[in-house]
Amino acid sequence: MRLATFQPQLGVHCETTTLRNMLHHAGAGISEAMLFGLGQGIDFQYWDAPEPGRGTPMLTGRIEPAQLSRNACAALGVTLREARSPDPETASAEATRLLAAGHVVGVSVDIFHLDYFSSRSHFASHYIAVYGLDDSLAHVVDTDQQGGAQTLPAESLRRARASDEGFMPSPHLHLYVEDLPERLTTDPDAVLREQIWNAIRLTAQRMTEDRGPRYGLRAMRRAASEIAEWSDTLAAPDETVPGVGRFWRFAGTGGANFRTLYGEFLREARQRCDDPELDPFVEDFTAVRRQWDQAIELLMAYPGPHGGRRQLQAVAALMDAIADAEQAAFEGLLVPAAKRAGEPA
Structure with missing residues:
Protein backbone atom coordinates (compact mmCIF):
# COMPACT_ATOMS: atom_id res chain seq x y z
CA MET A 1 0.00 0.00 0.00
CA ARG A 2 1.44 3.37 -1.08
CA LEU A 3 -0.21 6.79 -1.15
CA ALA A 4 -0.27 7.71 -4.84
CA THR A 5 -0.68 11.49 -4.44
CA PHE A 6 1.77 11.93 -1.57
CA GLN A 7 4.38 14.70 -1.95
CA PRO A 8 7.26 14.61 0.57
CA GLN A 9 7.77 17.77 2.62
CA LEU A 10 11.30 18.29 3.92
CA GLY A 11 12.30 19.59 7.33
CA VAL A 12 15.14 19.83 9.83
CA HIS A 13 13.53 18.28 12.92
CA CYS A 14 12.00 14.83 12.98
CA GLU A 15 8.66 15.43 14.72
CA THR A 16 7.81 18.69 12.97
CA THR A 17 8.82 17.11 9.64
CA THR A 18 6.51 14.18 10.35
CA LEU A 19 3.63 16.44 11.40
CA ARG A 20 4.14 18.67 8.37
CA ASN A 21 3.87 15.66 6.07
CA MET A 22 0.73 14.39 7.80
CA LEU A 23 -0.97 17.78 7.57
CA HIS A 24 0.16 18.58 4.04
CA HIS A 25 -1.24 15.32 2.70
CA ALA A 26 -4.50 16.02 4.53
CA GLY A 27 -4.75 19.41 2.81
CA ALA A 28 -3.05 21.95 5.12
CA GLY A 29 0.25 23.36 3.91
CA ILE A 30 1.99 24.84 6.96
CA SER A 31 5.69 25.55 7.39
CA GLU A 32 7.80 23.52 9.78
CA ALA A 33 8.77 26.63 11.75
CA MET A 34 5.12 27.62 12.21
CA LEU A 35 4.27 24.14 13.46
CA PHE A 36 7.18 24.29 15.90
CA GLY A 37 6.00 27.64 17.26
CA LEU A 38 2.32 26.71 17.47
CA GLY A 39 3.42 23.46 19.09
CA GLN A 40 5.27 25.44 21.81
CA GLY A 41 8.22 23.24 20.99
CA ILE A 42 11.12 25.16 22.50
CA ASP A 43 12.45 24.20 25.93
CA PHE A 44 15.53 22.86 27.69
CA GLN A 45 15.39 19.56 29.54
CA TYR A 46 17.98 17.74 31.63
CA TRP A 47 17.75 13.96 31.90
CA ASP A 48 20.30 12.19 34.09
CA ALA A 49 22.61 9.63 32.52
CA PRO A 50 21.63 6.01 33.35
CA GLU A 51 25.09 5.58 34.91
CA PRO A 52 26.29 8.98 36.18
CA GLY A 53 30.01 9.43 35.60
CA ARG A 54 30.10 6.83 32.82
CA GLY A 55 27.88 8.72 30.40
CA THR A 56 26.61 12.21 29.80
CA PRO A 57 23.09 13.36 30.69
CA MET A 58 20.61 13.83 27.86
CA LEU A 59 20.26 17.58 27.33
CA THR A 60 17.40 18.41 24.99
CA GLY A 61 16.28 21.73 23.57
CA ARG A 62 12.59 20.94 23.13
CA ILE A 63 9.51 19.66 24.93
CA GLU A 64 8.61 16.00 25.32
CA PRO A 65 8.06 13.82 22.25
CA ALA A 66 4.52 13.97 20.80
CA GLN A 67 3.53 16.93 23.00
CA LEU A 68 4.57 19.32 20.26
CA SER A 69 2.20 17.59 17.81
CA ARG A 70 -0.62 17.66 20.35
CA ASN A 71 -0.15 21.39 20.98
CA ALA A 72 0.08 22.32 17.32
CA CYS A 73 -2.97 20.27 16.34
CA ALA A 74 -4.99 21.72 19.21
CA ALA A 75 -4.09 25.25 18.07
CA LEU A 76 -5.10 24.43 14.49
CA GLY A 77 -8.33 22.68 15.46
CA VAL A 78 -7.06 19.41 13.97
CA THR A 79 -7.95 16.02 15.42
CA LEU A 80 -4.74 14.12 16.21
CA ARG A 81 -5.11 10.39 16.80
CA GLU A 82 -2.53 8.45 18.82
CA ALA A 83 -2.41 4.73 19.50
CA ARG A 84 0.04 2.05 20.58
CA SER A 85 -0.17 -1.45 19.14
CA PRO A 86 0.62 -4.49 21.33
CA ASP A 87 3.09 -6.19 18.96
CA PRO A 88 4.92 -5.75 15.62
CA GLU A 89 2.34 -7.64 13.59
CA THR A 90 -0.54 -5.54 14.85
CA ALA A 91 1.50 -2.36 14.39
CA SER A 92 2.22 -3.18 10.73
CA ALA A 93 -1.38 -4.15 10.07
CA GLU A 94 -2.65 -0.92 11.63
CA ALA A 95 -0.23 1.18 9.58
CA THR A 96 -1.40 -0.58 6.41
CA ARG A 97 -5.04 0.02 7.33
CA LEU A 98 -4.43 3.73 7.94
CA LEU A 99 -2.53 4.08 4.66
CA ALA A 100 -5.43 2.39 2.84
CA ALA A 101 -7.74 4.97 4.45
CA GLY A 102 -5.57 7.76 2.99
CA HIS A 103 -3.56 8.80 6.06
CA VAL A 104 0.15 9.46 6.33
CA VAL A 105 1.24 7.61 9.48
CA GLY A 106 3.70 9.12 11.93
CA VAL A 107 5.66 6.54 13.90
CA SER A 108 8.16 6.65 16.76
CA VAL A 109 11.35 4.70 15.98
CA ASP A 110 14.83 3.84 17.24
CA ILE A 111 17.36 5.20 14.73
CA PHE A 112 19.70 2.26 15.39
CA HIS A 113 17.50 0.04 13.21
CA LEU A 114 17.02 2.45 10.28
CA ASP A 115 19.25 1.28 7.41
CA TYR A 116 19.95 4.77 6.07
CA PHE A 117 21.15 6.16 9.43
CA SER A 118 24.92 6.34 9.91
CA SER A 119 24.63 6.50 13.72
CA ARG A 120 25.12 3.18 15.50
CA SER A 121 23.64 4.31 18.80
CA HIS A 122 20.13 3.76 20.14
CA PHE A 123 17.87 6.81 20.14
CA ALA A 124 14.20 5.90 20.36
CA SER A 125 12.54 9.34 20.32
CA HIS A 126 12.86 9.78 16.57
CA TYR A 127 9.81 10.28 14.34
CA ILE A 128 9.30 9.49 10.66
CA ALA A 129 6.30 9.73 8.33
CA VAL A 130 5.26 6.49 6.63
CA TYR A 131 3.54 6.86 3.25
CA GLY A 132 3.92 3.35 1.89
CA LEU A 133 4.24 -0.17 3.34
CA ASP A 134 4.06 -3.75 2.13
CA ASP A 135 5.59 -7.07 3.18
CA SER A 136 9.05 -6.15 1.86
CA LEU A 137 9.46 -2.37 1.72
CA ALA A 138 8.57 0.76 3.68
CA HIS A 139 8.46 4.24 2.15
CA VAL A 140 9.12 6.98 4.70
CA VAL A 141 10.09 10.65 5.05
CA ASP A 142 12.84 11.59 7.49
CA THR A 143 14.61 14.90 7.99
CA ASP A 144 16.46 16.62 5.15
CA GLN A 145 19.75 15.68 6.82
CA GLN A 146 18.79 11.99 6.59
CA GLY A 147 17.89 12.25 2.93
CA GLY A 148 14.20 13.13 3.10
CA ALA A 149 12.15 10.45 1.33
CA GLN A 150 13.68 7.03 1.93
CA THR A 151 12.90 3.40 1.13
CA LEU A 152 14.00 0.71 3.56
CA PRO A 153 13.21 -2.94 4.28
CA ALA A 154 9.90 -3.38 6.04
CA GLU A 155 11.65 -5.58 8.60
CA SER A 156 13.97 -2.68 9.51
CA LEU A 157 10.96 -0.49 10.17
CA ARG A 158 9.38 -3.25 12.28
CA ARG A 159 12.54 -3.48 14.44
CA ALA A 160 12.83 0.30 14.73
CA ARG A 161 9.21 0.59 15.84
CA ALA A 162 9.48 -2.28 18.32
CA SER A 163 12.67 -1.13 20.06
CA ASP A 164 12.52 -0.37 23.76
CA GLU A 165 16.16 0.78 23.94
CA GLY A 166 17.53 4.30 23.96
CA PHE A 167 16.06 7.59 25.13
CA MET A 168 12.30 7.67 25.89
CA PRO A 169 11.18 4.71 23.74
CA SER A 170 7.55 4.44 22.58
CA PRO A 171 7.28 0.99 21.00
CA HIS A 172 4.65 0.68 18.26
CA LEU A 173 3.34 4.22 18.73
CA HIS A 174 1.65 5.80 15.72
CA LEU A 175 -0.01 9.16 15.02
CA TYR A 176 -2.24 10.43 12.24
CA VAL A 177 -4.48 13.43 11.63
CA GLU A 178 -8.11 13.60 10.63
CA ASP A 179 -10.99 16.07 10.65
CA LEU A 180 -9.22 19.20 9.46
CA PRO A 181 -11.47 22.22 10.01
CA GLU A 182 -12.65 23.69 6.71
CA ARG A 183 -11.11 27.10 7.47
CA LEU A 184 -7.66 25.52 7.72
CA THR A 185 -7.84 24.58 4.05
Whole structure:
Protein backbone atom coordinates (compact mmCIF):
# COMPACT_ATOMS: atom_id res chain seq x y z
CA MET A 1 0.00 0.00 0.00
CA ARG A 2 1.44 3.37 -1.08
CA LEU A 3 -0.21 6.79 -1.15
CA ALA A 4 -0.27 7.71 -4.84
CA THR A 5 -0.68 11.49 -4.44
CA PHE A 6 1.77 11.93 -1.57
CA GLN A 7 4.38 14.70 -1.95
CA PRO A 8 7.26 14.61 0.57
CA GLN A 9 7.77 17.77 2.62
CA LEU A 10 11.30 18.29 3.92
CA GLY A 11 12.30 19.59 7.33
CA VAL A 12 15.14 19.83 9.83
CA HIS A 13 13.53 18.28 12.92
CA CYS A 14 12.00 14.83 12.98
CA GLU A 15 8.66 15.43 14.72
CA THR A 16 7.81 18.69 12.97
CA THR A 17 8.82 17.11 9.64
CA THR A 18 6.51 14.18 10.35
CA LEU A 19 3.63 16.44 11.40
CA ARG A 20 4.14 18.67 8.37
CA ASN A 21 3.87 15.66 6.07
CA MET A 22 0.73 14.39 7.80
CA LEU A 23 -0.97 17.78 7.57
CA HIS A 24 0.16 18.58 4.04
CA HIS A 25 -1.24 15.32 2.70
CA ALA A 26 -4.50 16.02 4.53
CA GLY A 27 -4.75 19.41 2.81
CA ALA A 28 -3.05 21.95 5.12
CA GLY A 29 0.25 23.36 3.91
CA ILE A 30 1.99 24.84 6.96
CA SER A 31 5.69 25.55 7.39
CA GLU A 32 7.80 23.52 9.78
CA ALA A 33 8.77 26.63 11.75
CA MET A 34 5.12 27.62 12.21
CA LEU A 35 4.27 24.14 13.46
CA PHE A 36 7.18 24.29 15.90
CA GLY A 37 6.00 27.64 17.26
CA LEU A 38 2.32 26.71 17.47
CA GLY A 39 3.42 23.46 19.09
CA GLN A 40 5.27 25.44 21.81
CA GLY A 41 8.22 23.24 20.99
CA ILE A 42 11.12 25.16 22.50
CA ASP A 43 12.45 24.20 25.93
CA PHE A 44 15.53 22.86 27.69
CA GLN A 45 15.39 19.56 29.54
CA TYR A 46 17.98 17.74 31.63
CA TRP A 47 17.75 13.96 31.90
CA ASP A 48 20.30 12.19 34.09
CA ALA A 49 22.61 9.63 32.52
CA PRO A 50 21.63 6.01 33.35
CA GLU A 51 25.09 5.58 34.91
CA PRO A 52 26.29 8.98 36.18
CA GLY A 53 30.01 9.43 35.60
CA ARG A 54 30.10 6.83 32.82
CA GLY A 55 27.88 8.72 30.40
CA THR A 56 26.61 12.21 29.80
CA PRO A 57 23.09 13.36 30.69
CA MET A 58 20.61 13.83 27.86
CA LEU A 59 20.26 17.58 27.33
CA THR A 60 17.40 18.41 24.99
CA GLY A 61 16.28 21.73 23.57
CA ARG A 62 12.59 20.94 23.13
CA ILE A 63 9.51 19.66 24.93
CA GLU A 64 8.61 16.00 25.32
CA PRO A 65 8.06 13.82 22.25
CA ALA A 66 4.52 13.97 20.80
CA GLN A 67 3.53 16.93 23.00
CA LEU A 68 4.57 19.32 20.26
CA SER A 69 2.20 17.59 17.81
CA ARG A 70 -0.62 17.66 20.35
CA ASN A 71 -0.15 21.39 20.98
CA ALA A 72 0.08 22.32 17.32
CA CYS A 73 -2.97 20.27 16.34
CA ALA A 74 -4.99 21.72 19.21
CA ALA A 75 -4.09 25.25 18.07
CA LEU A 76 -5.10 24.43 14.49
CA GLY A 77 -8.33 22.68 15.46
CA VAL A 78 -7.06 19.41 13.97
CA THR A 79 -7.95 16.02 15.42
CA LEU A 80 -4.74 14.12 16.21
CA ARG A 81 -5.11 10.39 16.80
CA GLU A 82 -2.53 8.45 18.82
CA ALA A 83 -2.41 4.73 19.50
CA ARG A 84 0.04 2.05 20.58
CA SER A 85 -0.17 -1.45 19.14
CA PRO A 86 0.62 -4.49 21.33
CA ASP A 87 3.09 -6.19 18.96
CA PRO A 88 4.92 -5.75 15.62
CA GLU A 89 2.34 -7.64 13.59
CA THR A 90 -0.54 -5.54 14.85
CA ALA A 91 1.50 -2.36 14.39
CA SER A 92 2.22 -3.18 10.73
CA ALA A 93 -1.38 -4.15 10.07
CA GLU A 94 -2.65 -0.92 11.63
CA ALA A 95 -0.23 1.18 9.58
CA THR A 96 -1.40 -0.58 6.41
CA ARG A 97 -5.04 0.02 7.33
CA LEU A 98 -4.43 3.73 7.94
CA LEU A 99 -2.53 4.08 4.66
CA ALA A 100 -5.43 2.39 2.84
CA ALA A 101 -7.74 4.97 4.45
CA GLY A 102 -5.57 7.76 2.99
CA HIS A 103 -3.56 8.80 6.06
CA VAL A 104 0.15 9.46 6.33
CA VAL A 105 1.24 7.61 9.48
CA GLY A 106 3.70 9.12 11.93
CA VAL A 107 5.66 6.54 13.90
CA SER A 108 8.16 6.65 16.76
CA VAL A 109 11.35 4.70 15.98
CA ASP A 110 14.83 3.84 17.24
CA ILE A 111 17.36 5.20 14.73
CA PHE A 112 19.70 2.26 15.39
CA HIS A 113 17.50 0.04 13.21
CA LEU A 114 17.02 2.45 10.28
CA ASP A 115 19.25 1.28 7.41
CA TYR A 116 19.95 4.77 6.07
CA PHE A 117 21.15 6.16 9.43
CA SER A 118 24.92 6.34 9.91
CA SER A 119 24.63 6.50 13.72
CA ARG A 120 25.12 3.18 15.50
CA SER A 121 23.64 4.31 18.80
CA HIS A 122 20.13 3.76 20.14
CA PHE A 123 17.87 6.81 20.14
CA ALA A 124 14.20 5.90 20.36
CA SER A 125 12.54 9.34 20.32
CA HIS A 126 12.86 9.78 16.57
CA TYR A 127 9.81 10.28 14.34
CA ILE A 128 9.30 9.49 10.66
CA ALA A 129 6.30 9.73 8.33
CA VAL A 130 5.26 6.49 6.63
CA TYR A 131 3.54 6.86 3.25
CA GLY A 132 3.92 3.35 1.89
CA LEU A 133 4.24 -0.17 3.34
CA ASP A 134 4.06 -3.75 2.13
CA ASP A 135 5.59 -7.07 3.18
CA SER A 136 9.05 -6.15 1.86
CA LEU A 137 9.46 -2.37 1.72
CA ALA A 138 8.57 0.76 3.68
CA HIS A 139 8.46 4.24 2.15
CA VAL A 140 9.12 6.98 4.70
CA VAL A 141 10.09 10.65 5.05
CA ASP A 142 12.84 11.59 7.49
CA THR A 143 14.61 14.90 7.99
CA ASP A 144 16.46 16.62 5.15
CA GLN A 145 19.75 15.68 6.82
CA GLN A 146 18.79 11.99 6.59
CA GLY A 147 17.89 12.25 2.93
CA GLY A 148 14.20 13.13 3.10
CA ALA A 149 12.15 10.45 1.33
CA GLN A 150 13.68 7.03 1.93
CA THR A 151 12.90 3.40 1.13
CA LEU A 152 14.00 0.71 3.56
CA PRO A 153 13.21 -2.94 4.28
CA ALA A 154 9.90 -3.38 6.04
CA GLU A 155 11.65 -5.58 8.60
CA SER A 156 13.97 -2.68 9.51
CA LEU A 157 10.96 -0.49 10.17
CA ARG A 158 9.38 -3.25 12.28
CA ARG A 159 12.54 -3.48 14.44
CA ALA A 160 12.83 0.30 14.73
CA ARG A 161 9.21 0.59 15.84
CA ALA A 162 9.48 -2.28 18.32
CA SER A 163 12.67 -1.13 20.06
CA ASP A 164 12.52 -0.37 23.76
CA GLU A 165 16.16 0.78 23.94
CA GLY A 166 17.53 4.30 23.96
CA PHE A 167 16.06 7.59 25.13
CA MET A 168 12.30 7.67 25.89
CA PRO A 169 11.18 4.71 23.74
CA SER A 170 7.55 4.44 22.58
CA PRO A 171 7.28 0.99 21.00
CA HIS A 172 4.65 0.68 18.26
CA LEU A 173 3.34 4.22 18.73
CA HIS A 174 1.65 5.80 15.72
CA LEU A 175 -0.01 9.16 15.02
CA TYR A 176 -2.24 10.43 12.24
CA VAL A 177 -4.48 13.43 11.63
CA GLU A 178 -8.11 13.60 10.63
CA ASP A 179 -10.99 16.07 10.65
CA LEU A 180 -9.22 19.20 9.46
CA PRO A 181 -11.47 22.22 10.01
CA GLU A 182 -12.65 23.69 6.71
CA ARG A 183 -11.11 27.10 7.47
CA LEU A 184 -7.66 25.52 7.72
CA THR A 185 -7.84 24.58 4.05
CA THR A 186 -9.83 27.57 2.74
CA ASP A 187 -8.32 30.40 4.83
CA PRO A 188 -5.21 29.07 6.61
CA ASP A 189 -3.71 32.55 7.04
CA ALA A 190 -6.63 33.64 9.22
CA VAL A 191 -6.37 30.50 11.37
CA LEU A 192 -2.64 31.02 11.90
CA ARG A 193 -2.98 34.72 12.74
CA GLU A 194 -5.61 33.87 15.36
CA GLN A 195 -3.34 31.34 17.08
CA ILE A 196 0.16 32.83 16.86
CA TRP A 197 0.10 35.18 19.84
CA ASN A 198 -1.57 32.68 22.14
CA ALA A 199 1.12 30.10 21.33
CA ILE A 200 3.80 32.73 22.05
CA ARG A 201 2.11 33.59 25.35
CA LEU A 202 1.90 29.97 26.51
CA THR A 203 5.52 29.31 25.53
CA ALA A 204 6.80 32.46 27.24
CA GLN A 205 4.86 31.66 30.42
CA ARG A 206 6.35 28.18 30.57
CA MET A 207 9.89 29.34 29.82
CA THR A 208 9.81 32.01 32.52
CA GLU A 209 8.50 29.67 35.22
CA ASP A 210 10.72 27.80 37.66
CA ARG A 211 9.92 24.15 36.88
CA GLY A 212 12.66 22.61 38.96
CA PRO A 213 16.20 21.48 38.07
CA ARG A 214 15.17 19.28 35.12
CA TYR A 215 13.20 21.73 32.98
CA GLY A 216 13.66 25.16 31.43
CA LEU A 217 16.25 27.81 32.08
CA ARG A 218 17.07 26.48 35.54
CA ALA A 219 18.00 23.17 33.90
CA MET A 220 20.20 25.05 31.43
CA ARG A 221 22.06 26.74 34.26
CA ARG A 222 22.42 23.38 36.04
CA ALA A 223 23.89 21.91 32.85
CA ALA A 224 26.32 24.83 32.59
CA SER A 225 27.65 24.22 36.11
CA GLU A 226 28.16 20.52 35.42
CA ILE A 227 29.72 20.95 31.98
CA ALA A 228 32.45 23.08 33.56
CA GLU A 229 33.54 19.97 35.52
CA TRP A 230 33.21 17.33 32.79
CA SER A 231 36.98 16.92 32.39
CA ASP A 232 37.05 15.57 35.95
CA THR A 233 33.64 13.90 36.31
CA LEU A 234 33.25 11.95 33.05
CA ALA A 235 34.92 8.58 32.65
CA ALA A 236 35.95 9.18 29.03
CA PRO A 237 35.72 12.93 28.32
CA ASP A 238 37.91 12.64 25.18
CA GLU A 239 35.05 10.74 23.51
CA THR A 240 31.93 11.98 25.24
CA VAL A 241 32.52 15.75 25.17
CA PRO A 242 33.02 16.02 21.37
CA GLY A 243 30.18 13.51 21.02
CA VAL A 244 27.82 15.88 22.81
CA GLY A 245 28.91 18.66 20.47
CA ARG A 246 28.29 16.52 17.39
CA PHE A 247 24.93 15.41 18.73
CA TRP A 248 23.88 19.00 19.39
CA ARG A 249 25.08 20.11 15.97
CA PHE A 250 23.71 17.34 13.82
CA ALA A 251 20.71 16.13 15.82
CA GLY A 252 19.77 19.59 17.05
CA THR A 253 18.94 18.22 20.45
CA GLY A 254 21.01 20.68 22.46
CA GLY A 255 19.43 23.86 21.30
CA ALA A 256 20.89 25.54 18.21
CA ASN A 257 18.53 24.03 15.65
CA PHE A 258 15.49 24.50 17.85
CA ARG A 259 16.43 28.13 18.53
CA THR A 260 16.78 28.60 14.77
CA LEU A 261 13.31 27.13 14.26
CA TYR A 262 11.81 29.37 16.92
CA GLY A 263 13.47 32.42 15.40
CA GLU A 264 12.02 31.45 12.00
CA PHE A 265 8.61 31.04 13.62
CA LEU A 266 8.81 34.56 15.07
CA ARG A 267 9.91 35.92 11.69
CA GLU A 268 6.96 34.27 9.94
CA ALA A 269 4.64 35.41 12.74
CA ARG A 270 5.83 39.00 12.26
CA GLN A 271 5.06 38.80 8.53
CA ARG A 272 1.66 37.16 8.93
CA CYS A 273 0.54 39.49 11.73
CA ASP A 274 2.29 42.54 10.23
CA ASP A 275 3.47 43.28 13.76
CA PRO A 276 6.80 45.15 14.11
CA GLU A 277 6.78 44.51 17.87
CA LEU A 278 8.20 41.08 17.05
CA ASP A 279 11.28 42.47 15.27
CA PRO A 280 13.59 42.72 18.30
CA PHE A 281 12.73 39.19 19.38
CA VAL A 282 13.66 37.80 15.96
CA GLU A 283 17.03 39.49 16.46
CA ASP A 284 17.28 38.09 19.99
CA PHE A 285 16.94 34.51 18.78
CA THR A 286 19.38 35.10 15.96
CA ALA A 287 21.93 36.11 18.61
CA VAL A 288 21.01 33.15 20.83
CA ARG A 289 21.53 30.75 17.94
CA ARG A 290 25.02 32.17 17.38
CA GLN A 291 25.86 31.60 21.04
CA TRP A 292 24.66 28.01 20.82
CA ASP A 293 26.84 27.51 17.74
CA GLN A 294 29.86 28.88 19.61
CA ALA A 295 29.27 26.47 22.49
CA ILE A 296 28.95 23.55 20.08
CA GLU A 297 32.19 24.47 18.30
CA LEU A 298 34.04 24.51 21.63
CA LEU A 299 32.65 21.09 22.60
CA MET A 300 33.55 19.56 19.23
CA ALA A 301 37.11 20.97 19.49
CA TYR A 302 37.63 19.67 23.04
CA PRO A 303 41.37 18.83 23.30
CA GLY A 304 41.19 16.41 26.21
CA PRO A 305 41.16 16.70 30.03
CA HIS A 306 44.59 18.28 30.37
CA GLY A 307 43.95 21.18 28.02
CA GLY A 308 40.19 21.20 27.99
CA ARG A 309 39.18 22.43 31.42
CA ARG A 310 39.36 26.08 30.39
CA GLN A 311 37.45 25.27 27.21
CA LEU A 312 34.60 23.67 29.16
CA GLN A 313 34.52 26.66 31.49
CA ALA A 314 34.02 28.81 28.38
CA VAL A 315 31.14 26.56 27.30
CA ALA A 316 29.60 26.88 30.76
CA ALA A 317 29.89 30.68 30.63
CA LEU A 318 28.22 30.70 27.20
CA MET A 319 25.35 28.56 28.46
CA ASP A 320 24.82 30.85 31.44
CA ALA A 321 24.75 33.79 29.02
CA ILE A 322 22.30 31.94 26.78
CA ALA A 323 20.02 31.28 29.75
CA ASP A 324 20.10 34.97 30.64
CA ALA A 325 19.37 35.98 27.04
CA GLU A 326 16.50 33.52 26.66
CA GLN A 327 14.98 34.59 29.96
CA ALA A 328 15.09 38.25 28.89
CA ALA A 329 13.60 37.39 25.47
CA PHE A 330 10.72 35.36 26.87
CA GLU A 331 9.99 37.89 29.60
CA GLY A 332 9.89 40.52 26.88
CA LEU A 333 7.63 38.41 24.64
CA LEU A 334 5.22 37.78 27.47
CA VAL A 335 4.24 41.46 27.68
CA PRO A 336 2.83 41.94 24.14
CA ALA A 337 1.56 38.35 24.03
CA ALA A 338 -0.46 38.78 27.22
CA LYS A 339 -1.75 42.15 26.01
CA ARG A 340 -3.02 40.67 22.75
CA ALA A 341 -4.59 37.78 24.61
CA GLY A 342 -6.27 40.17 27.06
CA GLU A 343 -4.51 38.64 30.07
CA PRO A 344 -2.08 40.08 32.65
CA ALA A 345 1.60 39.53 31.89
